Amino acid sequence: xxxxxxxxxxxxxxxxxxxxxxxxxxxxxxxxxxxxxxxxxxxxxxxxxxxxxxxxxxxxxxxxxxxxxxxxxxxxxxxxxxxxxxxxxxxxxxxxxxxxxxxxxxxxxxxxxxxxxxxxxxxxxxxxxxxxxxxxxxxxxxxxxxxxxxxxxxxxxxxxxxxxxxxxxxxxxxxxxxxxxxxxxxxxxxxxxxxxxxxxxxxxxxxxxxxxxxxxxxxxxxxxxxxxxxxxxxxxxxxxxxxxxxxxxxxxxxxxxxxxxxxxxxxxxxxxxxxxxxxxxxxxxxxx
Amino acid sequence: xxxxxxxxxxxxxxxxxxxxxxxxxxxxxxxxxxxxxxxxxxxxxxxxxxxxxxxxxxxxxxxxxxxxxxxxxxxxxxxxxxxxxxxxxxxxxxxxxxxxxxxxxxxxxxxxxxxxxxxxxxxxxxxxxxxxxxxxxxxxxxxxxxxxxxxxxxxxxxxxxxxxxxxxxxxxxxxxxxxxxxxxxxxxxxxxxxxxxxxxxxxxxxxxxxxxxxxxxxxxxxxxxxxxxxxxxxxxxxxxxxxxxxxxxxxxxxxxxxxxxxxxxxxxxxxxxxxxxxxxxxxxxxxxxxxxxxxxxxxxxxxxxxxxxxxxxxxxxxxxxxxxxxxxxxxxxxxxxxxxxxxxxxx
Amino acid sequence: xxxxxxxxxxxxxxxxxxxxxxxxxxxxxxxxxxxxxxxxxxxxxxxxxxxxxxxxxxxxxxxxxxxxxxxxxxxxxxxxxxxxxxxxxxxxxxxxxxxxxxxxxxxxxxxxxxxxxxxxxxxxxxxxxxxxxxxxxxxxxxxxxxxxxxxxxxxxxxxxxxxxxxxxxxxxxxxxxxxxxxxxxxxxxxxxxxxxxxxxxxxxxxxxxxxxxxxxxxxxxxxxxxxxxxxxxxxxxxxxxxxxxxxxxxxxxxxxxxxxxx
Numbered sequence: 001x002x003x004x005x006x007x008x009x010x011x012x013x014x015x016x017x018x019x020x021x022x023x024x025x026x027x028x029x030x031x032x033x034x035x036x037x038x039x040x041x042x043x044x045x046x047x048x049x050x051x052x053x054x055x056x057x058x059x060x061x062x063x064x065x066x067x068x069x070x071x072x073x074x075x076x077x078x079x080x081x082x083x084x085x086x087x088x089x090x091x092x093x094x095x096x097x098x099x100x101x102x103x104x105x106x107x108x109x110x111x112x113x114x115x116x117x118x119x120x121x122x123x124x125x126x127x128x129x130x131x132x133x134x135x136x137x138x139x140x141x142x143x144x145x146x147x148x149x150x151x152x153x154x155x156x157x158x159x160x161x162x163x164x165x166x167x168x169x170x171x172x173x174x175x176x177x178x179x180x181x182x183x184x185x186x187x188x189x190x191x192x193x194x195x196x197x198x199x200x201x202x203x204x205x206x207x208x209x210x211x212x213x214x215x216x217x218x219x220x221x222x223x224x225x226x227x228x229x230x231x232x233x234x235x236x237x238x239x240x241x242x243x244x245x246x247x248x249x250x251x252x253x254x255x256x257x258x259x260x261x262x263x264x265x266x267x268x269x270x271x272x273x274x275x276x277x278x279x280x281x282x283x284x285x286x287x288x
Numbered sequence: 289x290x291x292x293x294x295x296x297x298x299x300x301x302x303x304x305x306x307x308x309x310x311x312x313x314x315x316x317x318x319x320x321x322x323x324x325x326x327x328x329x330x331x332x333x334x335x336x337x338x339x340x341x342x343x344x345x346x347x348x349x350x351x352x353x354x355x356x357x358x359x360x361x362x363x364x365x366x367x368x369x370x371x372x373x374x375x376x377x378x379x380x381x382x383x384x385x386x387x388x389x390x391x392x393x394x395x396x397x398x399x400x401x402x403x404x405x406x407x408x409x410x411x412x413x414x415x416x417x418x419x420x421x422x423x424x425x426x427x428x429x430x431x432x433x434x435x436x437x438x439x440x441x442x443x444x445x446x447x448x449x450x451x452x453x454x455x456x457x458x459x460x461x462x463x464x465x466x467x468x469x470x471x472x473x474x475x476x477x478x479x480x481x482x483x484x485x486x487x488x489x490x491x492x493x494x495x496x497x498x499x500x501x502x503x504x505x506x507x508x509x510x511x512x513x514x515x516x517x518x519x520x521x522x523x524x525x526x527x528x529x530x531x532x533x534x535x536x537x538x539x540x541x542x543x544x545x546x547x548x549x550x551x552x553x554x555x556x557x558x559x560x561x562x563x564x565x566x567x568x569x570x571x572x573x574x575x576x577x578x579x580x581x582x583x584x585x586x587x588x589x590x591x592x593x594x595x596x597x598x599x600x601x602x603x604x605x606x607x608x609x610x611x612x613x614x615x616x617x618x619x620x621x622x623x624x625x626x627x628x629x630x631x632x633x634x635x
Numbered sequence: 636x637x638x639x640x641x642x643x644x645x646x647x648x649x650x651x652x653x654x655x656x657x658x659x660x661x662x663x664x665x666x667x668x669x670x671x672x673x674x675x676x677x678x679x680x681x682x683x684x685x686x687x688x689x690x691x692x693x694x695x696x697x698x699x700x701x702x703x704x705x706x707x708x709x710x711x712x713x714x715x716x717x718x719x720x721x722x723x724x725x726x727x728x729x730x731x732x733x734x735x736x737x738x739x740x741x742x743x744x745x746x747x748x749x750x751x752x753x754x755x756x757x758x759x760x761x762x763x764x765x766x767x768x769x770x771x772x773x774x775x776x777x778x779x780x781x782x783x784x785x786x787x788x789x790x791x792x793x794x795x796x797x798x799x800x801x802x803x804x805x806x807x808x809x810x811x812x813x814x815x816x817x818x819x820x821x822x823x824x825x826x827x828x829x830x831x832x833x834x835x836x837x838x839x840x841x842x843x844x845x846x847x848x849x850x851x852x853x854x855x856x857x858x859x860x861x862x863x864x865x866x867x868x869x870x871x872x873x874x875x876x877x878x879x880x881x882x883x884x885x886x887x888x889x890x891x892x893x894x895x896x897x
Contacts, residue, residue, distance in 0.1 A: 088604060094408065098407075099555070100599070100604070103599030104596070106552060106592060110593040222548070229412050267427070269419065273416040273417075273419040276412065277416040280405060281413065284405045285404060
């Protein structure tokens with residue numbers, strides 16, 4: 001086992017964990033504040049990626065710039081979805097919420113498939129895409145590094161905003177006690193709207209980054225939804241620091257398997273889901 | 289006539305009529321539409337398959353277990369029969385009951401392990417299970433299970449062509465008819481299972497477990513046993529469906545056998561038709577299979593969008609499905625006619 | 636605390652810890668057959684936790700529970716029910732989409748193993764009769780008044796043919812006239828040979844019904860005896876007075892979080 005290889009895998013894993021954390025934190029916001037199990041969360045991520053791609057291909061917009069467009073676009077999408085559908089199932093049984101968001105996810109995913117087809121798309125021809133550093137024997141891509149940095153900054157900012165800002169405090173109040181919060185005058189529905197739109201925005205930003213790092217297909221939405229859920233579940237609800245840790249664990253596992261196990265690339269997905277499955281089962285046994 | 293016997297007849301008669309209708313349908317189609325009947329028959333068969341998917345998912349949902357692993361049992365059934373066919377272990381049709389049995393074992397295993405999981409956690413665990421299973425099958429030795437390219441499956445029906453009495457298309461028809469009858473048989477079996485869970489003491493037990501497992505336990509219901517029973521009943525049909533479908537299509541491939549769309553169909557249909565009923569999933573299947581053809585023709589690759597929209601609109605406007613909506617209207621009419629509300633005095 | 640050989644229900648050194656918090660600690664008491672036994676105490680005393688431990692919703696950290704001489708603390712809920720321990724819940728949860736009759740049928744058919752349809756019907760009818768629900772037996776369980784719901788809860792539990800029936804704050808939310816009917820019902824059930832263990836906050840009801848009273852505080856045994864005896868006990872009085880403003884902090888182990896719909 002080449003130690004350089006392992007170290008490379010670790011570094012790649014750490015860098016990838018930022019993105020996972022970003023997407024998961026958005027989902028945690030939706031589940032924690034609103035109480036909605038959003039099965040379509042990963043689709044916001046996917047839409048962010050494909051908007052970036054399309055902007056690049058049609059108008060030559062650099063992905064970095066498209067952040068300025070994608071972020072508000074996804075915020076708007078989240079808000080619209082909330083107003084038109086989500087807010088009506090908040091009081092409904094969990095089954096209904098799951099199914100509603102599942103349906104929304106199916107619609108979004110297949111719309112994307114219809115528009116862009118099932119093949120991977122890639123943004124090629126951007127100079128900084130191939131820029132990297134070499135430290136020791138380890139290579140680190142500039143894009144990966146920057147994505148990681150942006151993700152951490154965003155997650156950190158969210159954490160701070162939730163604890164310090166007025167809206168953040170409102171969200172936490174609403175998360176803990178909806179009735180009490182509304183009695184005190186907080187407009188609960190508005191808080192929910194912002195939280196949901198924000199979760200979409202965060203996922204969308206992640207999407208911008210994945211468009212540059214990899215070659216996404218419209219089906220990555222579902223995969224990321226599952227991954228985000230798993231991380232949130234692993235971390236425990238309301239635990240942002242836990243999400244960072246869980247993202248790290250999962251990303252490292254994937255990276256190590258992909259690098260060290262022969263044929264690991266195809267297996268890494270299965271490994272991920274196996275970890276989730278085992279983690280869920282193990283957890284359920286513990287709380288007896 | 290005691291109420292129990294009356295209930296049994298009330299169920300049995302429509303089912304018998306349905307069975308008779310199914311029996312005569314192929315010949316009727318052939319005399320009506322001639323050559324076109326080949327594709328019509330195929331269409332109806334798809335509808336029957338969808339009904340089996342829907343009914344079996346509904347049975348499991350009655351215990352509150354919202355499974356996203358339906359595709360796992362479907363795919364497992366498909367592969368069992370494919371592998372048995374390749375190994376030439378016995379007659380081809382043996383693969384079907386074997387597929388059912390294997391699916392049940394698989395379901396019991398999954399069920400036991402996920403007993404303490406609820407709601408979204410259960411759903412995700414079952415979905416993760418399906419993904420792992422698909423990857424695992426892909427990794428199996430190619431000589432055994434075909435790897436990621438899949439493998440061929442021998443057809444069940446090879447009608448002989450007699451140029452004196454038949455036209456060419458009649459071979460295809462006879463083949464389709466064979467599968468149609470198999471699907472019909474499986475559907476009748478599944479209807480039987482569904483009715484059993486509705487008419488026997490399983491109904492209060494399942495509903496109790498679904499409503500609140502702890503309260504159910506205090507009432508004396510054995511929640512684990514009920515949940516596992518539901519899993520077994522549900523997977524039996526799906527496994528066999530997967531197997532029959534594999535023969536019908538002639539091949540199995542991991543992406544197809546374990547496709548998420550199977551699970552999607554399995555859950556959208558009963559929700560649209562009406563959960564926790566027997567008529568609901570069948571009705572839903574009929575309508576959706578019909579719509580699907582139209583959708584497929586007009587939207588081609590994007591027809592799943594239609595399914596998604598149906599799901600979304602159902603949840604928003606028809607959360608109790610068609611059957612629930614009809615019942616609600618009937619109930620309100622009755623109440624209006626009676627003129628009084630149900631506010632009784634103290635008992 | 637001497638053990639009573641004739642006790643139908645005996646609890647010895649029962650304890651339940653959640654992390655560092657002891658919701659129930661070293662609790663011992665016994666219940667005699669045919670008596671009406673009340674458990675009272677200030678908020679957070681651990682009463683509902685005790686009931687949960689008895690009915691199997693929680694597994695004790697320590698201690699033993701004997702039902703008719705048999706150890707049951709490690710048995711799952713349904714087995715305890717089969718052995719004769721019934722329970723009516725505080726927050727009533729009727730099974731939806733089923734009639735009143737069907738709801739009671741669950742208890743009748745499954746409360747004891749090996750009940751066939753005919754016997755189940757008999758028990759269902761009997762339970763409905765006892766709780767005065769026969770008239771609305773065909774009504775949907777989703778459209779009941781509070782008193783009707785409570786009757787249903789008791790009927791369901793009765794249908795399981797219990798030796799000991801546990802009631803959790805049955806009187807909560809009832810108007811005086813309704814409460815009187817509920818008290819009559821409880822007396823009636825006892826007359827038929829069922830032992831009653833109940834948690835209650837409404838003191839007049841405890842005074843009227845209870846043969847013996849157990850007072851809990853902070854998860855521990857505080858006092859036991861007749862109603863007059865315990866209410867005269869200075870320790871009991873202090874426990875109640877000192878808890879006027881319920882300074883127990885945010886975690887209330889007495890509150891059954893599982894019943895919380897959210």
